[in-house]
Amino acid sequence: MQDPVALLLTDRADRSAGIAAALEPAMACHVLGMDEPWTGSAPLAGIIADVDIVRSRTRQTVRRLREAVEPGDAPLLVLMRSRSARSFADAKAMGADICLLPRTSPHVVAQTFLAQTSPRQDMIDLTVTRAVGRAGRALNTLLDAARANETLDTEAFEAGVHPILTAVAAGGLIRWLDLVWSFDDATxxxxxxxxGLTAALALHLGFSEADRQHLVSAALIHDIGKARIPLAILNKPGRLDENELRVMRSHAAVGYEILEQATGFDAATLDVVRHHHEMLDGSGYPDGLRGSEISDRVRLVTxxxxxxxxxxxxxxxxxxxxADALQVLRDMKGKLDGDLLAAFEQAVFKR
Ligand SMILES: [Fe+2]
Ligand SMILES: [Fe+2]
Structure with missing residues (x-):
C-alpha cells in the first residue's frame, strides 16, 4: 500500500513550500492550485486548505475536492485569512475540522495537521529519528559552548526545537522515549x-505556538548548568554525599548565570532554568520559592x-x-501542581 499523503490546496503558492517542508519528515505533501484537479492515487491523510474561503467559489472547490478524494474521514484543516466570526462560520460550513488563525507558522500548521492524522508507523519513526538528531545536535552544541565558556548560538539552538514538537505531534512520543533511552550520556x-515529555504536555494543553516553542526550548536547556558540574559527580553511580549533592544542586543557579550572560534567552526561559527544582511547599532549591511564587511553566517542566x-x-x-514513576509523582502531593499532573497523565499515558 502507498504511503498516505497530505493534500495542500492553495491560492497563494508562496506559502506552500514552507508548509510542505515542515510536513516532509513525516509525510509527503502534494500542492494543488485552485483550478487543478487531484489525480494522484495515494491515500489521503487529510486536506489543508490555504484559500480565501469568503468566496463561495472557493468553498465549493474545497467541498468538491473533499467529497471526491476521501468521503468521510480525511480531516480538513483550514488556514483562516481573518479572525472574523464570518470566516469561522464559512470554514465550519465547509466542513473544517480545524481552523488555524492567520499567520500561523508552517511548523504549527504541520504539527496541528499531524496531530489530526495518522502517519504510518515507519514515517513516525523516521520523523522521530531525524528530530532526535537535530535536537540532540542543538543541545550538544550548546552544552559544549557552555563547558568551554564560549558564546551560545541561540538561533541554531532554536532550530532544533521545532522538530521535537513535530515528531511528538505526529504521535511519536513512545518512539522518542525509546530512542533517547539508548543514549549513554546521562545529561x-x-x-x-x-x-519530549514537555512537548507532549504542551500539545495536550493546546498551548499557542509561541508557548509551545518556548516551553520545549526551556525544557531542552533546563539543565545547562550541568555542563559546569564535574563529571565525577555528574556521572557518579549511586548516591551523592552531602558535599557532592551541594555541588550538583548548584546547576540550577549556574545554568541561570550561563544564560543570563548569553544573549537571546528571555526571562521565561531563565525562570525555568533557575527554578525547575522548586517545590510548591517551599522545600525545593535554589530559592526556596513556594506556591504562587512558582510560575506555571516552571511547574510544568518540573x-x-x-x-x-x-x-x-x-x-x-x-x-x-x-506506572511506578507516575505513582511517585502522585505521592508528591503538595509539592507538584495537581492539575498539571493530571494533564501530564492524560498526555503521556492515555494516548
Ligand atoms: Fe533535569
Ligand atoms: Fe535540574
Whole structure:
C-alpha cells in the first residue's frame, strides 16, 4: 500500500513550500492550485486548505475536492485569512475540522495537521529519528559552548526545537522515549527526555505556538548548568554525599548565570532554568520559592523533569516502570501542581 499523503490546496503558492517542508519528515505533501484537479492515487491523510474561503467559489472547490478524494474521514484543516466570526462560520460550513488563525507558522500548521492524522508507523519513526538528531545536535552544541565558556548560538539552538514538537505531534512520543533511552550520556538523555515529555504536555494543553516553542526550548536547556558540574559527580553511580549533592544542586543557579550572560534567552526561559527544582511547599532549591511564587511553566517542566529522572536508563540501575514513576509523582502531593499532573497523565499515558 502507498504511503498516505497530505493534500495542500492553495491560492497563494508562496506559502506552500514552507508548509510542505515542515510536513516532509513525516509525510509527503502534494500542492494543488485552485483550478487543478487531484489525480494522484495515494491515500489521503487529510486536506489543508490555504484559500480565501469568503468566496463561495472557493468553498465549493474545497467541498468538491473533499467529497471526491476521501468521503468521510480525511480531516480538513483550514488556514483562516481573518479572525472574523464570518470566516469561522464559512470554514465550519465547509466542513473544517480545524481552523488555524492567520499567520500561523508552517511548523504549527504541520504539527496541528499531524496531530489530526495518522502517519504510518515507519514515517513516525523516521520523523522521530531525524528530530532526535537535530535536537540532540542543538543541545550538544550548546552544552559544549557552555563547558568551554564560549558564546551560545541561540538561533541554531532554536532550530532544533521545532522538530521535537513535530515528531511528538505526529504521535511519536513512545518512539522518542525509546530512542533517547539508548543514549549513554546521562545529561543528553535526560534533557531530550524532558523536552519530549514537555512537548507532549504542551500539545495536550493546546498551548499557542509561541508557548509551545518556548516551553520545549526551556525544557531542552533546563539543565545547562550541568555542563559546569564535574563529571565525577555528574556521572557518579549511586548516591551523592552531602558535599557532592551541594555541588550538583548548584546547576540550577549556574545554568541561570550561563544564560543570563548569553544573549537571546528571555526571562521565561531563565525562570525555568533557575527554578525547575522548586517545590510548591517551599522545600525545593535554589530559592526556596513556594506556591504562587512558582510560575506555571516552571511547574510544568518540573513534573516532566522528575518523571524523566525516574524512568531514565543508567548502566548501574534498572529504570523505574512508567506506572511506578507516575505513582511517585502522585505521592508528591503538595509539592507538584495537581492539575498539571493530571494533564501530564492524560498526555503521556492515555494516548
Ligand atoms: Fe535540574
Ligand atoms: Fe533535569
Amino acid at each position: 543528553y538523555q535526560h534533557c531530550l527526555l524532558v523536552a 513534573i516532566c523533569d522528575i518523571y524523566a529522572a525516574l524512568i531514565e536508563r543508567r548502566p548501574y540501575r534498572e529504570p523505574m516502570k512508567p
